[in-house]
Amino acid sequence: MNEQLHIENQLCFRLYKLNKSITRLYAPLLKEAGLTYPQYLVMLVLWQDEQAKSIKDIGAILELDSGTLSPLLKRMEKLGLIKRTRSKTDERSVAIELTAHGKEIKNKAKFIPAKLLMLTGLTKIELKQLQQDLDELLHNTQQHL
Amino acid sequence: MNEQLHIENQLCFRLYKLNKSITRLYAPLLKEAGLTYPQYLVMLVLWQDEQAKSIKDIGAILELDSGTLSPLLKRMEKLGLIKRTRSKTDERSVAIELTAHGKEIKNKAKFIPAKLLMLTGLTKIELKQLQQDLDELLHNTQQHL
DNA sequence: AACAATTACATTGTGCGCAATATAATTGCA
DNA sequence: TGCAATTATATTGCGCACAATGTAATTGTT
Numbered sequence: 001m002n003e004q005l006h007i008e009n010q011l012c013f014r015l016y017k018l019n020k021s022i023t024r025l026y027a028p029l030l031k032e033a034g035l036t037y038p039q040y041l042v043m044l045v046l047w048q049d050e051q052a053k054s055i056k057d058i059g060a061i062l063e064l065d066s067g068t069l070s071p072l073l074k075r076m077e078k079l080g081l082i083k084r085t086r087s088k089t090d091e092r093s094v095a096i097e098l099t100a101h102g103k104e105i106k107n108k109a110k111f112i113p114a115k116l117l118m119l120t121g122l123t124k125i126e127l128k129q130l131q132q133d134l135d136e137l138l139h140n141t142q143q144h145l
Numbered sequence: 146m147n148e149q150l151h152i153e154n155q156l157c158f159r160l161y162k163l164n165k166s167i168t169r170l171y172a173p174l175l176k177e178a179g180l181t182y183p184q185y186l187v188m189l190v191l192w193q194d195e196q197a198k199s200i201k202d203i204g205a206i207l208e209l210d211s212g213t214l215s216p217l218l219k220r221m222e223k224l225g226l227i228k229r230t231r232s233k234t235d236e237r238s239v240a241i242e243l244t245a246h247g248k249e250i251k252n253k254a255k256f257i258p259a260k261l262l263m264l265t266g267l268t269k270i271e272l273k274q275l276q277q278d279l280d281e282l283l284h285n286t287q288q289h290l
Numbered sequence: 291a292a293c294a295a296t297t298a299c300a301t302t303g304t305g306c307g308c309a310a311t312a313t314a315a316t317t318g319c320a
Numbered sequence: 321t322g323c324a325a326t327t328a329t330a331t332t333g334c335g336c337a338c339a340a341t342g343t344a345a346t347t348g349t350t
Contacts, residue, residue: 011265117156200328236315
């Protein structure tokens, strides 16, 4: 009997479940704004400073490649959230910017983080500590990629 | 400027990246055994006690529904990892059991958890503490689903 | 200037994950 | 017993995630 192979002992399985669990918590809140979770992540990046960003920039922040982002951003354009424009200074690059509708949604979305924090039941101090732990782990794992 | 909406302040984003990052760490190790990560999770469940389990049982453990498991298990059958059999006592139920090949793979896989733990750079104590923290968070979030 | 290498993005194909719906078997209850 | 409700699984459709490949624009080198 190999205790290490026991599924409940595996860190990865907890992260797998927790990630799904949190995504499901977001779903109803995001639905009100008409967003999926990955779309929400893109919007967070664009809301940051409301400046146009290239697909490359967005990919670097979210750690997603063009195979994921190209169709995702096309869907978001069809939903009227963003506009895609070929850069004139570099025709290879595509600039992504928010539409007026995309900017408006921020007002609905800005209450989401607080709502979610409440659902986690974490205090601000626990949150900060957990974020540090996860950052350290993220740093370690990414060294081996 | 809404600090809460800043993507780098969001717990969910860390979990999202960490989950992807860890899955990518597994990928090359699992490839040697011819498994994807979700397939590995199913195998972990079946390796536990090498007894046939229903799709429902597997779904309860992995928190996956038939929409995910039905095609996943069909692919695994095609790969020769498992066998699917309609239960005779209850024709609605499908029993999943390991093939000889499926059992053999355990010998390759049993070294994976230790390898991965090393890549995380965590001590056993840190691991245990983190697992507890994640369990608590998982428990809290699942209360609201 | 010519051309090889690199870069930014798009496309194709595969495998999840999940909502919604369908179907057949079983159970529960009047 | 008959029939409505429940249960176990399957199917469809959509949206990621990512590997592999393709393409056009740009850069670097000689």
